[in-house]
Amino acid sequence: MPRATIHLIAAARPNFMKVAPLYHALAAEDWCEPLIVHTGQHYDANMSDAFFDDLGLPKPHIHLGVGSGTHAEQTARVMVAYEKILMEAPPAWTVVVGDVNSTMACTVAAKKLCLNVAHLEAGLRSRDRKMPEEINRLLTDVIADLLWTPSPDADENLRHEGVPEEHIVRVGNIMIDSYELMRPRIEAERTYDSLGLTPGAYGVMTLHRPSNVDDKAVLGGLVDSLTALAADLPLVFAVHPRTHKNLDAFGLWSKLEAAPGIHLTEPMSYIRFMGLVREAKMVVTDSGGIQEETTYLGIPCLTLRDTTERPITVSQGSNRLVPPAELAAAAAKVMAGDWPTGQKPDLWDGHTAPRIVADLKGRLCVPTGGA
Numbered sequence: 001m002p003r004a005t006i007h008l009i010a011a012a013r014p015n016f017m018k019v020a021p022l023y024h025a026l027a028a029e030d031w032c033e034p035l036i037v038h039t040g041q042h043y044d045a046n047m048s049d050a051f052f053d054d055l056g057l058p059k060p061h062i063h064l065g066v067g068s069g070t071h072a073e074q075t076a077r078v079m080v081a082y083e084k085i086l087m088e089a090p091p092a093w094t095v096v097v098g099d100v101n102s103t104m105a106c107t108v109a110a111k112k113l114c115l116n117v118a119h120l121e122a123g124l125r126s127r128d129r130k131m132p133e134e135i136n137r138l139l140t141d142v143i144a145d146l147l148w149t150p151s152p153d154a155d156e157n158l159r160h161e162g163v164p165e166e167h168i169v170r171v172g173n174i175m176i177d178s179y180e181l182m183r184p185r186i187e188a189e190r191t192y193d194s195l196g197l198t199p200g201a202y203g204v205m206t207l208h209r210p211s212n213v214d215d216k217a218v219l220g221g222l223v224d225s226l227t228a229l230a231a232d233l234p235l236v237f238a239v240h241p242r243t244h245k246n247l248d249a250f251g252l253w254s255k256l257e258a259a260p261g262i263h264l265t266e267p268m269s270y271i272r273f274m275g276l277v278r279e280a281k282m283v284v285t286d287s288g289g290i291q292e293e294t295t296y297l298g299i300p301c302l303t304l305r306d307t308t309e310r311p312i313t314v315s316q317g318s319n320r321l322v323p324p325a326e327l328a329a330a331a332a333k334v335m336a337g338d339w340p341t342g343q344k345p346d347l348w349d350g351h352t353a354p355r356i357v358a359d360l361k362g363r364l365c366v367p368t369g370g371a
């Protein structure tokens with residue numbers, strides 16, 4: 001029997017650690033052939049290649065090379081390029097992950113051709129439609145055929161939106177599979193040494209949401225809060241390209257560079273970054289995935305946002321939403337040891353990829369029966 005082709009859509013930095021465990025698990029099966037389709041949404045070496053290297057992924061089998069643009073430009077370029085691939089050789093399934101523009105674009109292109117789409121990390125909702133990712137999540141989930149969710153809140157969201165029960169499969173959190181796959185290398189990593197820092201005595205910082213970094217007054221206020229915090233606790237700030245450009249454009253970069261206690265770095269590869277996070281006193285971020293990784297590790301996470309699409313990291317984990325004006329008070333609580341370590345949510349156990357493989361196999365390899 002010919003092997004079923006499965007496209008795994010990888011587009012932007014947070015996608016790569018979701019695709020990697022699934023790629024490795026599917027590549028070990030004899031009934032399917034997983035192909036990595038890189039849309040090219042992220043293209044800098046430290047936003048893409050470094051992750052492929054760290055996660056042991058092969059070079060993408062198909063590269064769409066779309067690059068940056070406005071939301072409509074980027075989405076449209078992915079749809080046009082991916083549709084061509086689909087028409088030449090339609091896969092048995094397209095698997096999209098997360099909530100970036102390419103996730104939604106590939107879903108639309110495939111569904112317009114009546115092809116099967118599965119969404120990994122389905123059902124997350126921030127209920128803030130000013131976030132581009134929320135639009136991508138809603139559109140993807142309403143048309144995808146199969147919704148693999150990480151947590152019960154995601155199942156509930158989908159049910160409320162009228163998704164039939166048989167389309168919802170809770171598989172757990174795939175990011176934890178990546179961490180467990182890479183754990184020996186993460187634990188051997190000494191990123192803090194190379195920065196002259198002591199385990200447990202520094203913070204890690206990331207910032208890239210348009211709502212935090214695209215407005216000069218908002219970003220300026222955050223820079224002031226961070227420089228104040230860094231006076232008490234050294235802070236490693238791994239700067240995303242969007243944030244770097246805006247810090248430069250708003251004349252804020254030199255202020256950060258001059259601030260005592262702030263270590264500015266380029267975006268880090270997965271192992272280097274997780275090696276730093278696992279020994280951090282706290283993490284200050286507006287990322288989605290880092291809220292989950294810190295919950296898994298029980299590390300205090302101060303999320304500079306009003307909403308989260310990952311509420312389980314707050315209800316069960318070590319994550320809290322912190323308005324920028326309250327950053328100093330929240331950090332003081334962490335320093336005083338007054339912060340919950342939380343617990344690991346169900347099915348965040350490093351075995352999500354095998355659960356997905358079993359589910360897909362069951363759908364593709366239906367027994368033909370016999371006498």
Ligand code: UD1
Nearest residue numbers: 012013014041042043044047068069100101132133241242
């Ligand atoms: C995208 C995702 C966001 C995710 C984030 C992780 C969407 C709507 N947003 O946001 O959900 O959390 O990735 O990083 O899909 N750039 C570079 N080099 C690169 C990539 C981008 O310099 O390799 C610069 C470009 O100026 C680009 C800007 O960063 O215009 C923003 O990139 P884009 O992919 O549009 O959005 P992100 O902010 O990275």
